[in-house]
Amino acid sequence: MRPRKIDDTATPREPLKNIKTILICEDEPALRELVRASLNGGYRFAEASDGFVALRLAQELTPDAVILDLMLPGLSGLDVLAGLREDERLRHTRVLVVTAWSETREDIVAAGADDFLPKPFEPDVLKAKLESLLAES
Amino acid sequence: MSVSRLRTGRLSLQERLVAGSVLLAIVVAAAFVILILSLATLREATRQEAQSRDVTAEALMLQKLVLDVETSLRGYVITGQKSFLEPYDAATKELPDRYSELDRLVADEPAQRRRAILLIAAIRTYISDFVEPVLAFGAGGLAAARSATDIEGTRRIDGIRKRFDNFLEAEDVLVASRAESADEGSKLAIALGVSGLAASAGFILLFALYLARSIARPVREAASGAAQLAGGDLSMRLHEGGPGEVGDLTRAFNEMAERLQVALGDLEEQNAKLRDSDRMKSELVNTVSHELRTPLAGVLGFTSLLLSRDFDGETRRHYLGVVDAQARRLTELIDKFLDVRRIEEGRFARVEEVVDIAPLLKEEAQLYGAQSGNHRLELDVPSEPLPVRGDPDGLRQVIGNLLSNAIKYSPEGGVVELAAELDGDSVRIVVRDQGMGIPAPQQPRIFTKFFRGDVATSGISGTGLGLAVSRDIVESHGGRIGFTSAEGEGSTFWLELPEANGATSDQENDVKERKKGET
Numbered sequence: 001m002r003p004r005k006i007d008d009t010a011t012p013r014e015p016l017k018n019i020k021t022i023l024i025c026e027d028e029p030a031l032r033e034l035v036r037a038s039l040n041g042g043y044r045f046a047e048a049s050d051g052f053v054a055l056r057l058a059q060e061l062t063p064d065a066v067i068l069d070l071m072l073p074g075l076s077g078l079d080v081l082a083g084l085r086e087d088e089r090l091r092h093t094r095v096l097v098v099t100a101w102s103e104t105r106e107d108i109v110a111a112g113a114d115d116f117l118p119k120p121f122e123p124d125v126l127k128a129k130l131e132s133l134l135a136e137s
Numbered sequence: 138m139s140v141s142r143l144r145t146g147r148l149s150l151q152e153r154l155v156a157g158s159v160l161l162a163i164v165v166a167a168a169f170v171i172l173i174l175s176l177a178t179l180r181e182a183t184r185q186e187a188q189s190r191d192v193t194a195e196a197l198m199l200q201k202l203v204l205d206v207e208t209s210l211r212g213y214v215i216t217g218q219k220s221f222l223e224p225y226d227a228a229t230k231e232l233p234d235r236y237s238e239l240d241r242l243v244a245d246e247p248a249q250r251r252r253a254i255l256l257i258a259a260i261r262t263y264i265s266d267f268v269e270p271v272l273a274f275g276a277g278g279l280a281a282a283r284s285a286t287d288i289e290g291t292r293r294i295d296g297i298r299k300r301f302d303n304f305l306e307a308e309d310v311l312v313a314s315r316a317e318s319a320d321e322g323s324k325l326a327i328a329l330g331v332s333g334l335a336a337s338a339g340f341i342l343l344f345a346l347y348l349a350r351s352i353a354r355p356v357r358e359a360a361s362g363a364a365q366l367a368g369g370d371l372s373m374r375l376h377e378g379g380p381g382e383v384g385d386l387t388r389a390f391n392e393m394a395e396r397l398q399v400a401l402g403d404l405e406e407q408n409a410k411l412r413d414s415d416r417m418k419s420e421l422v423n424t425v426s427h428e429l430r431t432p433l434a435g436v437l438g439f440t441s442l443l444l445s446r447d448f449d450g451e452t453r454r455h456y457l458g459v460v461d462a463q464a465r466r467l468t469e470l471i472d473k474f475l476d477v478r479r480i481e482e483g484r485f486a487r488v489e490e491v492v493d494i495a496p497l498l499k500e501e502a503q504l505y506g507a508q509s510g511n512h513r514l515e516l517d518v519p520s521e522p523l524p525v526r527g528d529p530d531g532l533r534q535v536i537g538n539l540l541s542n543a544i545k546y547s548p549e550g551g552v553v554e555l556a557a558e559l560d561g562d563s564v565r566i567v568v569r570d571q572g573m574g575i576p577a578p579q580q581p582r583i584f585t586k587f588f589r590g591d592v593a594t595s596g597i598s599g600t601g602l603g604l605a606v607s608r609d610i611v612e613s614h615g616g617r618i619g620f621t622s623a624e625g626e627g628s629t630f631w632l633e634l635p636e637a638n639g640a641t642s643d644q645e646n647d648v649k650e651r652k653k654g655e656t
Contacts, residue, residue, distance in 0.1 A: 028431050030459050034438040037456070040446075052537065052603065074534050074606065100430030120434035123442050 019044050020064040020134060025054035025080060026098070027072055031119075035067055035098075038123030039130065051075025055083045062089050065134055067126075068113070070099040078111055085112040094133040098126070150352070150381035157344050164340050168333025175326025182319030189312040192242045192249070193305060199235045200301045202228040203260055207294050210268055214286045222272075229264065249307055256300045263293045355379045359390055371398040428470050435463035491637045492529045493522040494557065494564060498536060502555050505540040511550030514540075518557045523564045524637040527614040532634075535610050535618075538603040539568040539630050547572025547627065562636050563616070569629040575622040583620075584608050607632075 021044045026032045032047050046061055048054035051072040058066060058080075066084065070077030077097065084090040097108050100119040108116045115129050148156070205224040212221035236257045243249045271285055358375055365373045371394060375387040439456045442448075448456065495518050506514035525532070536555075543553045551571035558565055575583060584604050611618040615635050622628035 028435070030435040030463055031431065031438075033459065034435055034442075037442055038438065050534070052534075052541070056541075073530060074537075100426065100428075100434070119430045120437040123438050124445065 021046060021061055022130070023048065023054065023058055023061065023063040023066045025051070025066060025072060025077070026069045028069075031069075034123070035126065038126045040127065049073070051077065051080045054080050058084055058090055058093070059087060063093060065094040065096060065130060067096050067098055067130070070097060070108075081112045094136070096126075096130055096133060148381060150383060153351075153380055154348075157347070161337075161340055161344055165337045168330070168337050171333055172326065172330040175322065175329050178322040179319060179326055182315060182322050185315045186312060186319055188242060189308055189315060192239070193308050193312070195235065195239045195242055196253075196301065196304055196308065199232075199239060199256075199260070200298075202232055202235060203263075203294070203297055203301075206264065206268060207290065210271060210290065211286055214271065214283050225268075232260070232264075246311065249304070249311065252300070252304045252307060256297070256304055259297050259300055263297060267293055351380045352383055355383045355387060359386060362390060362394075366394055366397065371401055429467065432463040432466045432470065436460050436467070439463075489526060490529070491524050491526055492532060493524055494532060494566070494634070495519070495521075495523045497529060497533055498555060498557055498566070501533060501536045501540060505537070505544060509544050509550075512544050512547065513552050515552055515554045516556075517554065519559070521559070523557055523559060525564050525614065525616075525634040526637040527634070528610075531610040532614070535607040535632065536566070536568075538607045539632075542603060542630075543568050543570035543572065543628070546570065551627075559636065560633070563633045564636050565631060565633050567629060567631045569627065571627040574624045574626050574628055575620075576624045580620075580622065584618075 019042075022039070023046045024032050024035050025048045026035065027049045029049070032049075036045055046057050046063060048057050049072075051074040053074075054066075054068070054072065055075060057063075068077050068080060072080065075083070077099065081095060081097075084093060084095065094115075095113045096115045096117060097113040098117045098119060098121060099108070105116045114133055117126060117129060205228045209221055209223070209225035209228070213219070213225070239253050239257070240250070243253045267285075267289060271290070274285070355375075362373055362375050374391050374394060377387050377391060378384055379387060439460045443453060443456055443460075498518050499516065502514050502516045506512075540553065540555065547553070547570045549572070553571075554567070554569040556567045556569075608618050611632050611634070616633050618630070618632040620628055620630040
């Protein structure tokens with residue numbers, strides 16, 4: 001009901017410290033699985049299905065990137081985003097907003113996101129965007 | 138409003154105007170009548186004064202004739218010549234006319250008439266008892282007649298002259314009193330005329346003032362009220378009252394304003410409803426697009442993966458299963474969105490079902506109890522069901538927020554108590570901790586979005602949204618949320634939700650079943 005699992009899918013040949021942690025905030029389990037499958041392994045994943053859990057996990061884990069749905073139960077995605085940007089340690093965490101809402105990219109970037117991907121999305125595009133975000137940091 | 142109600146027990150304006158005009162006419166007519174009467178009195182006094190002068194003149198004329206008689210007699214007696222008797226003959230011819238004329242003139246003055254009659258009688262006696270015998274006697278011996286004329290004639294004439302003096306004196310007194318009364322009459326006539334005209338003028342002025350007060354002013358107020366109404370101030374009302382039709386006008390005016398205001402209120406209400414319904418429609422469009430895009434993203438995403446990458450058979454089958462489930466969910470969503478009634482009832486986003494909150498509390502206690510090693514979570518929930526009507530996910534979120542806060546803000550550890558009970562016709566839930574508590578100055582603001590007070594700088598993470606969201610959820614369920622707290626001694630948060638009446642109905646069971654099918 002309230003997923004809070006650390007899914008370590010890192011491949012054994014990479015050293016553990018180089019593996020990046022990605023927090024997936026998405027209330028639909030199928031889409032969380034789609035994100036994981038799209039990124040094709042190589043990351044450590046944490047998942048949250050509501051905004052409160054998402055914020056708490058982010059504060060506990062300080063992930064390298066957050067993939068954030070805007071329409072979350074509890075705290076909305078924008079509230080989570082605001083919460084992240086308020087937190088000293090999470091201020092520079094890369095945030096990729098994946099949303100079905102029709103907000104423009106400008107609005108979402110203005111709210112503090114680093115990039116934006118509308119639903120439905122191409123798995124390869126998601127992978128490429130996340131990689132480029134992580135490369136910038 | 139019926140006309141009869143407007144008119145009850147009051148004179149109409151028209152009736153008042155007619156009555157006022159009639160009264161005015163009576164006052165003016167009375168003033169003129171008094172004036173005319175006074176003038177008539179004055180005229181009568183003047184006429185009497187003139188008559189008095191005539192009386193005096195007549196008396197003087199009579200006196201002259203008597204003197205003519207006496208002089209003529211004396212001349213004849215002394216000289217013995219017949220020619221001296223000519224004035225006597227003329228006087229005796231004229232005397233009867235003079236008598237009757239004088240008698241006529243003094244006819245309306247009894248005292249004076251008595252004097253006149255006595256005077257006339259004295260003259261007649263003088264002529265018949267003295268003058269005529271002397272003349273008859275004189276034909277025989279003038280010497281005897283002469284002595285008689287000297288002594289007896291003088292005595293008699295003196296008596297007559299005295300009577301004349303009396304008569305004229307009385308007539309003078311009469312003239313003086315008549316002149317005085319004529320003078321008084323004229324003064325009275327002037328006074329009455331002036332005061333009558335002044336009263337008329339005053340009455341006209343009062344009538345004009347009354348008209349201005351009772352008609353012109355209310356009409357002017359009605360006009361400015363109408364301008365105010367036209368300007369959009371529908372709350373304005375005239376002072377009701379005024380005579381007859383003016384009162385009708387102000388009452389009708391106020392009723393019109395009242396109806397306009399009510400009609401405008403209705404219109405605004407309808408507008409608000411329309412706006413609400415517009416807003417709901419656009420929210421619905423957003424929600425539908427979001428709800429559809431999520432499963433669509435699953436279908437397209439996994440299809441794309443399956444097309445572009447190689448997976449082993451088991452993974453492929455699993456992904457195809459996800460695609461299948463998402464596609465089915467799309468179909469169900471479309472069915473759901475087509476249920477127009479949900480839009481009309483205005484509770485599109487609200488899940489309404491009867492929830493037993495007891496097991497829900499147990500689940501949340503387990504979940505949060507496992508999160509912290511140094512807190513002990515004590516659960517005190519009765520064995521009977523605690524039914525409330527609402528959205529189980531929302532209620533779960535509220536309990537989760539309160540438990541999470543209780544743990545978060547008691548960093549030293551300790552007991553966190555979660556209790557629930559049926560209290561009257563509501564379900565009361567209490568979360569109590571032994572933590573840091575909330576400083577009194579910050580207590581009024583803790584339900585404000587993003588407000589965190591001192592804890593913002595204490596290293597305890599949080600967003601300041603949990604309580605705000607919780608209050609929204611509780612209030613949308615018709616409940617209340619509150620707390621008591623003292624700094625350093627912990628906080629107790631409570632919430633009350635109305636108890637759902639009766640057991641879960643079949644229909645609601647159906648809803649539950651459908652929901653299970655959806656997820």
